[in-house]
Amino acid sequence: MLMKILPKNFYKKDPTIVAKKLLGKFLVRFLNSKTLIGKIVETEAYYSKDDPAFRKDFLSKIIKYTLGTAFIYMVHANWLLNIIAYKEIFGGVLIRSIEPIKGIEEMMKNRGIKDISKLTNGPGKLTKALKITKDLNGIDVSKKGSKLIICSYKKENFEIKSSHRIGVKKDLEKKLRFFIKGNAFISK
């Protein structure tokens, strides 16, 4: 497969723009000798300012991260994967679900289930399937050689739908969740 790593300046934009542009891109995880790949099909944008869903105690942490690095944290017994993105306002993009492309059996093993439709259709599920934990916190997904990278593959045509974010107690008026219309691996 011919894939190109997304460069650092890909993330130097408003998180909403980055969230939309990440749809259809490939999340690649190098695990031991195996390569696990999933296509990003659902994302959410978060801001560190004027965003009620953003946890204030996170700011002191993520401010240390640079563009295009992974910010991973635990919520309700699940690791959630964010990519740092910002232009003027500091923010990030939460990867909510991916479509399994390669290494599917390995993902099933990591998840302990055989049903592919439930393998990676949720933020906590995909981290488990790809064995993403705190160990990878701060990893640079725009750098060659990282154990976790994000690539572009080929151009695809799809329609982007948006909605309010999921699970947040207080959301903004703006719709900050984006997903590929009709994809079977969207979380509920």
Next chain:
DNA sequence: AGGAAGATCTACT
């Protein structure tokens, strides 16, 4: 020690 957190699973109507 206690509470909170951007979730998931299971078991129902």
Next chain:
DNA sequence: GTAGATCTTCCTA
């Protein structure tokens, strides 16, 4: 589809 229990780490005291 909704409802409720329970999952694990981190922060505050």
